[in-house]
Amino acid sequence: MTSATRLVKFEGQFRMHRAGALESPTLAFETWGELTDAKDNAILIFTGLSPSAHATSCVEDPAPGWWEDMIGSGLPIDTDRFFVICVNSLGSCFGSTGPASVNPLTGKRYRLSFPVLTLEDVAESAWLVVRHLGIEKLHTVVGCSMGGMSGLALCVRHPESTRSFVSISSATRAMPFSIAVRSLQREMIRSDPNWRKGNYKSGKPPIMGQRLARKLGMITYRSAEEWVQRFGRERSTEHARIEDQFVAEFSVESYLENHANKFTGAFDPNCYLYLSHASDLFDLAEYGGSLQSGFKRLQLERTLVIGVRTDILFPLEQQRELAAGFAEVCDDAQLVELDCIRGHDSFLVEMDAFRPVLCDFFE
Amino acid sequence: MTSATRLVKFEGQFRMHRAGALESPTLAFETWGELTDAKDNAILIFTGLSPSAHATSCVEDPAPGWWEDMIGSGLPIDTDRFFVICVNSLGSCFGSTGPASVNPLTGKRYRLSFPVLTLEDVAESAWLVVRHLGIEKLHTVVGCSMGGMSGLALCVRHPESTRSFVSISSATRAMPFSIAVRSLQREMIRSDPNWRKGNYKSGKPPIMGQRLARKLGMITYRSAEEWVQRFGRERSTEHARIEDQFVAEFSVESYLENHANKFTGAFDPNCYLYLSHASDLFDLAEYGGSLQSGFKRLQLERTLVIGVRTDILFPLEQQRELAAGFAEVCDDAQLVELDCIRGHDSFLVEMDAFRPVLCDFFE
Numbered sequence: 012m013t014s015a016t017r018l019v020k021f022e023g024q025f026r027m028h029r030a031g032a033l034e035s036p037t038l039a040f041e042t043w044g045e046l047t048d049a050k051d052n053a054i055l056i057f058t059g060l061s062p063s064a065h066a067t068s069c070v071e072d073p074a075p076g077w078w079e080d081m082i083g084s085g086l087p088i089d090t091d092r093f094f095v096i097c098v099n100s101l102g103s104c105f106g107s108t109g110p111a112s113v114n115p116l117t118g119k120r121y122r123l124s125f126p127v128l129t130l131e132d133v134a135e136s137a138w139l140v141v142r143h144l145g146i147e148k149l150h151t152v153v154g155c156s157m158g159g160m161s162g163l164a165l166c167v168r169h170p171e172s173t174r175s176f177v178s179i180s181s182a183t184r185a186m187p188f189s190i191a192v193r194s195l196q197r198e199m200i201r202s203d204p205n206w207r208k209g210n211y212k213s214g215k216p217p218i219m220g221q222r223l224a225r226k227l228g229m230i231t232y233r234s235a236e237e238w239v240q241r242f243g244r245e246r247s248t249e250h251a252r253i254e255d256q257f258v259a260e261f262s263v264e265s266y267l268e269n270h271a272n273k274f275t276g277a278f279d280p281n282c283y284l285y286l287s288h289a290s291d292l293f294d295l296a297e298y299g300g301s302l303q304s305g306f307k308r309l310q311l312e313r314t315l316v317i318g319v320r321t322d323i324l325f326p327l328e329q330q331r332e333l334a335a336g337f338a339e340v341c342d343d344a345q346l347v348e349l350d351c352i353r354g355h356d357s358f359l360v361e362m363d364a365f366r367p368v369l370c371d372f373f374e
Numbered sequence: 375m376t377s378a379t380r381l382v383k384f385e386g387q388f389r390m391h392r393a394g395a396l397e398s399p400t401l402a403f404e405t406w407g408e409l410t411d412a413k414d415n416a417i418l419i420f421t422g423l424s425p426s427a428h429a430t431s432c433v434e435d436p437a438p439g440w441w442e443d444m445i446g447s448g449l450p451i452d453t454d455r456f457f458v459i460c461v462n463s464l465g466s467c468f469g470s471t472g473p474a475s476v477n478p479l480t481g482k483r484y485r486l487s488f489p490v491l492t493l494e495d496v497a498e499s500a501w502l503v504v505r506h507l508g509i510e511k512l513h514t515v516v517g518c519s520m521g522g523m524s525g526l527a528l529c530v531r532h533p534e535s536t537r538s539f540v541s542i543s544s545a546t547r548a549m550p551f552s553i554a555v556r557s558l559q560r561e562m563i564r565s566d567p568n569w570r571k572g573n574y575k576s577g578k579p580p581i582m583g584q585r586l587a588r589k590l591g592m593i594t595y596r597s598a599e600e601w602v603q604r605f606g607r608e609r610s611t612e613h614a615r616i617e618d619q620f621v622a623e624f625s626v627e628s629y630l631e632n633h634a635n636k637f638t639g640a641f642d643p644n645c646y647l648y649l650s651h652a653s654d655l656f657d658l659a660e661y662g663g664s665l666q667s668g669f670k671r672l673q674l675e676r677t678l679v680i681g682v683r684t685d686i687l688f689p690l691e692q693q694r695e696l697a698a699g700f701a702e703v704c705d706d707a708q709l710v711e712l713d714c715i716r717g718h719d720s721f722l723v724e725m726d727a728f729r730p731v732l733c734d735f736f737e
Binding site for chain 2: 127184185186187188190191192194195197198199201202204219223226227229230234235238239241242243244256257259260261262263264267284288291294323326
């Protein structure tokens, strides 16, 4: 949580989608730009699994945000025109209530007593923030990766909540390859003896499991094609000095090592488990019994689906399925397939490819 | 090791490709069919990482082999015509000397004192078996997955060892995606506290790490496309009875669980580490400094490269690279790209697609 993050506490019970409730949860969010008097220029951004609400820098917090090159004055999501909101997902650990938060009813951290989290809960809680800001209808919902499904959850449950929807490298629901990857990541953390069924000790989190999970994450977030170009069979410079034959020998191994070291410690392992599981659970087809019936509940004036050829986690076929569904119920439905080589992560790193597409959409 | 497995011990030092030596190693192998008087009908099969020498059943051992539907009387690798040899790779644990074997010089298991294993060592030791059988030139070398690279190692080091070469779902060398996957699998095993730097106790192997590694294996051996068709978002039948939200909920998770349970215990974890590492190390370009120079050392009359569209571990581009290299140095070089949906494992499970291709080749 950074200095620009605002907190709002919703007094009373927040009923969870599957079962159970949270007592007076807090949501963390940031905003940029000015809301018009007509309150018709608000854009809500749903994040992927791990980012905070700090999507871009501002005067109070000049640290670069996770989508720094996309949001700001003169940028595709133009803060001179739009009032931009980014909420830290319910269940996360950057200010919003999640498994690492203290349960006000017990005075102890929730840990695994946190109720099952769904993207419906992420959506409903973000909608509370929007309403709290006095906004009744959003200009656009933008959802990246998991956030695209959170956005779909909002649109299908509150069809009048937004005029437009932009889905980036997301899907109508998870397919078995992604479920298998995430399930294995969760098992890595749960298998770490330090996890202790969620009751890991302060200062002794399941680092080993988190490192493994992050490495598998990187393998599925990027692409084989990028790595052939970037690393090939280049050897790691550190390797020559190390005698153990199983320590990173190739540059790609050192790269994974560096990423794993950066991530672990930065994210609560229980929050990770809950959000990862929520990504598996969402299914637009649960609204009416089929994808078609789910799409029929939407009331969107404009939609844009962006996908990337090399994304193995949310592959192009899923982008096409999503775009085709929107086209059935929305007169202005656009699909853009990008030829980026950085896989699922492209929306975070191949800004030159993504910016023009979002620029066009918002112009 | 089964009742049809034969053992041969090579007295004296076996010098390893990178460094070190093995004292009088044993190689396990099986054969099927009869060698002609001219000794010109022998086919040598190099296996993937985990199979034993028991490629197919026989009178002495009627248990189905790992390539049961490919080798036998009237089958594509026809034991009525050919004398077929399959060697358990050096470094494995089904009869051949490996890290789980006792070092005759110390009377203790090698474990991590086993020298660095390369596919050159796998190839050279298999070649000793072939020579032991009185064969000077093979009719064909067939290599599947890792075995394709072992086969290449043989062909580049002993250009007169075979007339023909069949590579199935293999490559000239590993690329970073596969290296990353295998490196992570090794780290899973090495991170298991029970591994104890290779000194795991009898009856207490690093099961947890092996389970995780096997699951990641399955994720990369099959394909997203197969799993969409096979599992979709189907729920596991066991799940309803279990309260823990993180226990397998989707059928694909139960599938991985079943495969992990079958594999662990069946393969020595240290042997796995060595063979996995050897798969990363092989590079045809080490022969003369470039792939081209490596190919130029080959003296093959006929080559066949088979690859599968949905293979993410040894993708089609690598099949094309291999076939193009063969075509430069061999008049009869064929590439067959199969449209199977079972990914890398297709050669083990989509026999109806593979059999006709091998039939044509051997006719």
